[in-house]
Amino acid sequence: MSRRLTNALQNEGQIVEGYLYGTIDVLLFKIGADLGVFQKLTSAEKPVTLHELASSTGANEVLLARIMRGLTSIGGVDEAGIEIYAPNKVTRAFATVKGQSGIDLFHNVIHAGWMTFPKFLKETGYQNPTDPNEMPFNKQFNGEAYFDWLGKQPELLHSFHQFMTTQRVGHPQWLDFYPIEQELVPGFDASDPDAVFLVDVGGSVGHEIQAVKKRYPNIPGRLIVEDLKATIDRVVPENGMEAIAHDFFTPQPIRGARAYYFRSVLHDWDDDRCRVILGHIRDAMKPGYSKILINEFNIPLKGACTFATHSDFMVMSVNAAVERTERQWYNLIESAGLRIDKIWTLEPDAESLLEVTIQE
Template sequence: MAETRANGSAQPHGADSEYHNQLTVPVSPNVPEQIPELLEKVHNLGKTVDVNNTKERIALLDTVRALMFALETPREAMIRHCWSWTTCLAAVEVAVDLGLWHILAKDDKPKTVDELAQATGAEPLLLSRILKHLCSMGTIIETGHNEYRRTGFAVTMTMKRFADSYPCMTNCVSAAALALPAFLKKNGYRVPMNGKDCPFQTGYRTDLHFFEFFQKFPEVARQFNNHMSAYHQGRPSWMDFYDVRSLYNGVGSDDVLLVDVGGNVGHDITEFKRKWPDAPGRLVLQDLPEVISHAKDTGLPSYIEPMAHDFFTEQPVKGARAYFMHSVLHDWSDEKGREILKQLAKAMKPGYSKVLINENVIPETEASWESTSIDILMMTLLASQERTASQWQQLVESAGLKITKIWTDLKGAESLIECELA
């Protein structure tokens, strides 16, 4: 016999309860008790939000997203996970290949499917189906039957470094992520530790390491570099929230102020010089020989000193004020990361030199989807990881260093870990 609840409804027992759950839980709001509070929070934030203020806009966006998660039913969430985003990636990439975004973005005038089909050469029926899905995913606006108008997203997709993100996912990311369940099942659900034996090799049927794959397929490497460039646009820069002037202490014009270790073609140093033009001392860019050669070919500013260097080997610049690394250590396991840091520690001047690590620091609670997503991707692509503050502390201390402060912005998504010799 069913037990009567305080509100008068019956609570079934045993098999009846399981059957009741199967019928009702999948089609009921996911976290109903949170809905009233989140509605009130959205209302209050909406009254004062400045949408051009990044922190205020993201606070509202996070609350709206939390409200959506609470409101939608488990069945709706399952369908969204399984159906919407994989098909959205495919539809956006088709639109990239067709040049559709450029046509839509020419002006704010609505365009019919027939107009767009004639301009792209695509079959009208096919295009109408693609456009309907793009609209349902919020990338364009439907203005009438078979008629669509651009959005800010559509305009952004005319920029190659953003548009390249979609074929990049197809060519070097998505298959690895989809291979993760089978890989973990096969290896007994252990964290992958070898960058040449992780879901990337399974998904792309290759023996190559992720970075070796780029050497074999330079067009994919170009797409990936464009994707990372787009990823970084609009994110806070470490030099905007770190006390840069503290680096000036004791630095003369002939001293090395900053060594950008694994700095690619010098984006960080260029930004640093632009924002801090009066900073004393020399600026050194280090990366592998082929990267440095490419950097020289693309025209390095005269204030950057290029230097070919493998960061797993002895650091040639001794006693610099700061050794800086941007998104380097998240590419490597703790073992490899320790090797990199130990080479820097041996080159540092006690009481003077610093190591500045520009990475994600995942919060112990309330981590953002962006940080957790990239952590899963690092596991699948490189057998590496994003790290929490405690994990960073363990890694840094294992290399003979100590963390003096973690400077952070946007819930740890962009952080600077300041280290000295222990």
Template sequence: MDFLPIIQKTPEFFEKSGYQNPGDPNDGPFQHAYNTTGTCWDWLAEHPDALDRFNTFMEGSRDERAHWADWFPVEAQLLNGSLADRPLLVDVGGNRGHELTGFKEKFPVGAGKLVLEDLPSVIEDIQSLDSDIQRVKHNFFDPQPVKGARAYYFKHILHDWSDDHCRTILKHTTAAMESGYSKILIEDYVVPDQNAGLKETLIDMVVMVWCPGIERTRQRWIELLESVGLEIKNFWLPHGYTKGIIEAELKKIDA
């Protein structure tokens, strides 16, 4: 229901803006519809009922797809070689912690190995979460406070932001990573160059009017991650899906 006024007002916004693709998180269809100058995230923090609806939506956003820990090679790519005294998985912008909860059900790691990060308004909205999962109030436009984790996981985060904003987020993450050990896992759509499907096309339109954001093709992901010193190791896409895990590590510097 919170999206409907935005969709209704989007044609007015495009007429006013000369039909330019929106890129400013403080000036898009969302701001036009709700007569505000803050971001959609600022607005959610100020409207608890809407925030609760949004968080509940995010908890159920996996639809019919299996949790990523069911098909991603977790043991080979994360558990093997992980250090006992380091966090294993940091869920950046992880909402109420549903992804970490699903991960822990399949891989019951000990206390302190899983870290949930999100804005204070989101963390304070959590009603129930495994006590072994550490909660950290964090804005990903600030320096990453958890250093040297095995993996930093982003689900449906980077598609909310322009390339420039993503570079800021990612640079804070790469500064906290340990070369040869840490990695980034991005769960998002990898849009085909041609004949994109209905789901990713609709989501592209939704994030455009809400954030504004963008869904990216394989080449755009490569260019974005390489621009902040990351190297993509693999695109893990379950058969028949265009959404999966993009696994990246810091580029090795030649001696």
């Protein structure tokens, strides 16, 4: 629930109810998405009646009326009349790939992993979790760690990759504030036809590389996306992008690249595992030439934004991971034999870009 809504409520009782019943919102959006309500309203040329919506979805009309009352009450759709519905910006948002894949992933996986997290913290004496193999998520999903389990669920894995591809829609992108042409192109060894310009480590299906190519169509060198085989099998190589199956907990096969890019990878792991990941990149880097680009939240010690803290509790509860503060980033990077040269940030609630090189 937003601070604006909290301030609008009249008393403590309303505030409590607002937060507690807020979990129903996700339930309503999931049901609406499963019924195709958001796409149907968005694609319709005029407001849609309850009867028309029931006919097109196959839902019982009495039940659907209850669902639609719930959705209109939270601003998910507009009422154009009595039991007549029209789309608004929220409706259109949940009709997008981000909305559809996000509600599927969060309802079926993330929220399920959250349910027993308070009990887990209490039972462990409120110690900071660092071992993904000991999280309550494992007990709910065949005793497997999050990413191991997800890799065996094709439909949910598809939703995960779709959500990751579109996750930053509505937020500033690193390419909006990190000047690649000034920072990386100068000094690139263009004389070597096999020289690698950018490796997107753990880069899903390559959406970041495609964004780079779209922004800089004449960028030199090879562009490579790496991820686990189950993900790489889904990649459609295009615009010169190469795809390699690679586990970042093993030695990095691409040596001497101009840049190794991580987007929302290290926040999935505790410091010990991050040191393993970074150590393999460090060993592959060419001193004085190669850089690591880490695109993640850099949370201030005071005035943290809700987006970052929500993400912190998501990765903590599911995989014992962490969204880091600037102090934590410096400690981690230096402990891996690396150094932060500069932190690029556009605005407080956007993810930053850490530019990292080998310690000399």
